[in-house]
Amino acid sequence: MTTTTFESTGKSPSTYGGFAVALHWLIFFAVIALFASMNYAQGLEKADPLRGTLYNWHKAIGTVVLGLAVLRVLWIRIHGAPDLVPSPRITEVIARISHGLLYLLLIALPATGVGMTLFSGRGIDLLGIPPLLEANKAVAGALHAAHGPLFLATVIVVFIHVIGALWHQYGRHDATLGRMVPWLRVKE
Template sequence: MNLINHYKNTTTQFGWITIIIHWLLAFVIIGLYFLGDYMMGLTYYDSFYSLAPKIHEALGVAVLLLMLFRVVWKKLNASPNPPTTNSNLINKTSKLAHLSLYLITFLILITGLLISFSGGQGLEIFDWFTIPGPAELFENQATLAGEVHRLTALALMVLVALHTLAALKHHLIDKDTTLKNMLGVKEK
């Protein structure tokens, strides 16, 4: 096995930029889910009460920027062809699952912004800069957006688990190169 040495995707292999963005987003998004869940149990007197939301928001903005870059990068690059052993149904299901991962991630990011911008406040990224917020767009914005944010984050974690199981199925049962491709390993 050789590690690939290209940065752009081809019809047979993901490039390093796609691979790095995939794994970086995976780890940060999963971490954000657990941080968000942990934050929900904090009280005013917890030492992490003020810092946790700032970390969550700053990483959320970073995910938004990476996701926007990822969409542009995906449009500018080829996509590896699916394994020839895949059925038409598997290929269609895979496309639907990936589209769902993107859409739910963007919905989480938008609702996160709506929470942060509620009341017309800006989103402060530590003490570095503030992203100005628009006026509140609807009544109970923080509460409603917060509930959608929580539910879609949970839905995303379910999809991530299914995505992981599908990758393992490809690797262990189908014995194709799907997982190796996203790990940057190319068969001789």
């Protein structure tokens, strides 16, 4: 029997379905693009037109990540996720906490960015979202102040997530990483 089911509805006993895997990797690569675009844009002169273009792409991709993260959480709530691979209790606790934090941060971080833009009286140009809110500098400033620490927290939790996945793959030699990396799935 093979545990490499890759269906997009429901869950299999040991793996995520294709849709959940696709959402995972879309979000992953979008978050990398967000980090890269902002890191590069901040190194440019304020008058450089590329800086504004990168900020616009950053806002659009962040908005998409927000939608994808909400969709991912809803998908898992409806269709479930495979049980954790049996591990020491502390490992399971860390996995559950880090996954919960990761989902929370993948919603909160882009939500603060979208909110910051909208409360600045601007829209998300590349997605055709017009300015929906009246400018409110206090709210925009509070969201801006939260965005940086949320980013740092996201980096830390993603680091823990990646280290945990690699530890499962190369330290424990179990099937955990194969749930999101189909070519690593173990065939029985």
